[in-house]
Amino acid sequence: MSTAAPYSRELQIAQLAVQRAAILTKRVFHDSAKGTVSKSDASPVTIGDFGAQALIISALKHNFPQDQIVAEEEAAALRSDGALSSQIWDLVKSTSLESSEAEGLLGGSVPDESAMLDLIDLGNSAGGRSGRVWTLDPIDGTKGFLRGGQYAVCLALLEDGDVKVGVIGCPNLPVDDSAPLTADIGSNATDATGRGVLFSAVKGEGATSRPLTVGDLADGKKISMKPITDLASASFCESVEAGHSNQSESAQIAQKLGITNPSVRMDSQAKYGSIARGAGDIYLRLPTSKSYQEKIWDHAGGDLIVREAGGEVTDTKGNRLDFGVGRTLASNSGVIAAPKAVHAKVLDVVQEVLGLK
Numbered sequence: 001m002s003t004a005a006p007y008s009r010e011l012q013i014a015q016l017a018v019q020r021a022a023i024l025t026k027r028v029f030h031d032s033a034k035g036t037v038s039k040s041d042a043s044p045v046t047i048g049d050f051g052a053q054a055l056i057i058s059a060l061k062h063n064f065p066q067d068q069i070v071a072e073e074e075a076a077a078l079r080s081d082g083a084l085s086s087q088i089w090d091l092v093k094s095t096s097l098e099s100s101e102a103e104g105l106l107g108g109s110v111p112d113e114s115a116m117l118d119l120i121d122l123g124n125s126a127g128g129r130s131g132r133v134w135t136l137d138p139i140d141g142t143k144g145f146l147r148g149g150q151y152a153v154c155l156a157l158l159e160d161g162d163v164k165v166g167v168i169g170c171p172n173l174p175v176d177d178s179a180p181l182t183a184d185i186g187s188n189a190t191d192a193t194g195r196g197v198l199f200s201a202v203k204g205e206g207a208t209s210r211p212l213t214v215g216d217l218a219d220g221k222k223i224s225m226k227p228i229t230d231l232a233s234a235s236f237c238e239s240v241e242a243g244h245s246n247q248s249e250s251a252q253i254a255q256k257l258g259i260t261n262p263s264v265r266m267d268s269q270a271k272y273g274s275i276a277r278g279a280g281d282i283y284l285r286l287p288t289s290k291s292y293q294e295k296i297w298d299h300a301g302g303d304l305i306v307r308e309a310g311g312e313v314t315d316t317k318g319n320r321l322d323f324g325v326g327r328t329l330a331s332n333s334g335v336i337a338a339p340k341a342v343h344a345k346v347l348d349v350v351q352e353v354l355g356l357k
């Protein structure tokens, strides 16, 4: 008797749902009006974020009605702004996958505008340590999305707090896994021909990459981190936003490690995907304040994809990221992702520079 690969249905639905949402975000990306509004924390959100969240939750609800969902956005601002809501509805109702069979697997289109708002709000679960919880970032790196840099559509499944499936769609990354991490990957990297990558991982099954929008889902190629012996030639990446990660501490760390290349600054979980496929080596995210708690949707997919590609991911204290404490990584501080062979060395220098030892 043959048994299906673990989580194969969850993986397939997550990949199709991310592909469909990326069709929507790309449409918005090429539109001059992105319907940007400012959230209560002064961060931006666009009609692309809301639309992508509605489409992905619709697919999850159809396939896994019992599962909890922890998603970044909520519909409150749309319920009090009919014009914004109808702009999003125009996008959502007119975005579908080319294959009608695939559309059928996702449950087809969202019935109406009011159902769309309710779907967006289904992402309000508190998360936690028990049961199945999907975590969704419809557009990660909204600032990158707005400036024409990197962004990612991110979906992951947690079971009892442990990441089992991670899928990250990066419309602006080069398809070629060996394309080096250079500064221009971070900016003016629009989704021209040859761009758009879908990273996936299932716990214990490895990580893959494939073109985001063309070809068969089964075409994924195994990816792995670059074996690295000499840190002098390593490349490291970090946020574009200095408010999200301390860039002067990271420069000191790089110098102490003997890294000679300047950091590559790029938005979103495209950083995790890039190091997982060996285009870069190290991802540092150093806290800028004691009070900010990282969000689980900003890290769950990337954490699994990097670990399945042969990497280690911890916080600055050396602890694994704990996705089971709620909507945030309340018990962690920052992120250090690196190939297994050098992670301890990198962590040691991080702790020295941050005064943690």
Ligand SMILES: Nc1ncnc2c1ncn2[C@@H]1O[C@H](COP(=O)(O)O)[C@@H](OP(=O)(O)O)[C@H]1O
Pocket: 043, 072, 137, 139, 140, 141, 142, 143, 144, 238, 239, 240, 241, 243, 244, 245, 266, 267, 268, 269, 288, 292, 294, 295, 298
């Ligand atoms: N002060 C802060 N410190 C760390 N991360 C922050 C932050 N303020 C916002 N963020 C998060 O940083 C994410 C982007 O990550 P990066 O800097 O790696 O591109 C944002 O995701 P969204 O763009 O989905 O809101 C947001 O959740």
Ligand SMILES: [Mg+2]
Pocket: 043, 044, 045, 072, 142
């Ligand atoms: Mg946001």
Ligand SMILES: [Mg+2]
Pocket: 137, 139, 140, 141, 297, 298
């Ligand atoms: Mg995010």
Ligand SMILES: [Mg+2]
Pocket: 049, 072, 137, 138, 139, 140, 141, 142
């Ligand atoms: Mg987001």
